Amino acid sequence: MKTAMVVLRKDLRLEMRTWETVPAMVLFALVTFVIFHFGLNRATIDGQLAAGVLVVTLLFAALLGVNRLFVAEREQGGFDAFLLAPVDRTALLVAKASALFLFLVVLEVIAVPAFGLFLLGPPLGHALPGLILLLALANLGLSVIGTFVSAIAIHTRARDLIGPMLGLPLLVPALIATARAAGPLLAATHASSAPPGKWLLILALYDVVFGLIAYAVFDFLLED
Amino acid sequence: MFFYAPLDVSQGFVQKIFYIHVPLAIVSLGGFIFGGVLAIGYLRTGDRAWDMRSYVAIHMALIFGVGGLITGSIWAKASWGHWWVWNEPTLVSFLIVLLLFATYQPMRFSIEDPERQSRYASVFAVVAGAFVPLNYLAVSLATAYVHPRVLTLNSANLPPSMGLVFVVSLVGITLLYVTLWKFEMAAKNARSQVRRLRRTLLGDDTVRPVGRSAAPS
Secondary structure, X not given: OHHHHHHHHHHHHHHHHHOOOHHHHHHXXXXXXHHHHXXXXXXXXXXXXXXXXXXXXXXXXXXXXXXXXXXXXXXXXXXXHXXXXXXXXXXXXXXXXXXXXXXXXXXXHHHHHHHHHHOEOOOOOOOHXXXXXXXXXXXXXXXXXXXXXXXXXXXXXXXXXXXXXXHHHHHHHHHHXXXXXXXXXXXXXXXXXXXXXHHHHHHHHXXXXXXXXXXXXXXXXXXX | OOXXXXXXXXXXXXXXXXXHHHHHHHHHHHHHHHHHHHXXXXXXXXXXXXXXXXXXXXXXXXXXXXXXXXXXXXXXHHHOOOOOOOOOHHHHHHHXXXXXXXXXXXXXXXXXXXXXXXXXXXXXXXXXXXXXXXXXXXXXXXXXXXXXXXXXXXXXXXXXXXXXXXXXXXXXXXXXHHHHHHHXXXXXXXHHHHHHHHHHHHOHHHOOOOOOOOOOO
């Protein structure tokens, strides 16, 4: 756990000094909202359409972060150094997933209000508590699967392609649950302020199952 | 299959494709999970033979899956009037699983070191095998049911003669899968053995080195 904290602190410091990943994710999300506005030719959207636009935008912005996740390790020989150190290898999974989780939180803190401002018809405030809970669960799944996929992809030749290619189908169940749960939250009529429990349950189950699987197999991705 | 089983009252002769489509799909999903289980064998032992078995199992399951998708599409066109129906959990979740496993070979191909290729592919196969049931759960909750629920556990909705034919087809396709799997394994083993023999008998220069490939060698 201590190792994970150290690696996480290193990642955050790296990001604070270079500002390489998070601004790119945020800008990408904002530009995507603009494109959606013109692509759909709608001034405001609500309900399931709004949920879909939000979730898809966040997903693709997250994939940018996923692609960059292990780049520093690979270029600077961080993998070898980590393997030489007498520490638990799973710490790297925990650290990288936490870093990705924090990146996603920063992304959402900016992108979700921007979405409310630019595109969303009904006011955002009403849906916010439910949306925060939902996005926290979704971020958990995204960061675990993202880290896992990134760790596979970083050692392949076509790593920018392999990452999203493996990640997108694996993330489909989580996205279905997130989009479906967010739909009623963003509805124009304010049908409910709490996301449907069924989808939260599915999302939580997804997080737990893939968290455990990633924890179990991550060791094999670092051996050399 | 064509003569023994009675004609379906509402669908007629087209319904016969059911005896090929459903077993193909079931065997393909079973093959993916089988590949995942074999991959655990590789991760536990580190023996490349397990990776070969897992690779062949997933490869075969992919072919069966494409067959299942095509026959299913034909059946859907005949009985529902559309080639593709989105509000249909079995169909959609099957497509997602197929898309996931379609990335298996490109992933293998883009890893050059054979040992790392085996390890990463096995890790992927384990995760993807576990993904199959979870994905089905999520997709089936997201959609309404239209598929004929013929395989519910408690009550068989098929008349006995149809049920018998279905079980026979399922066993037949499963045996076909197992046979093809064994055949492919034997072919791959024989090829590598021939290579080894040529190399020892004729010298290293006469045998061309194996090119980069998705298949374990």
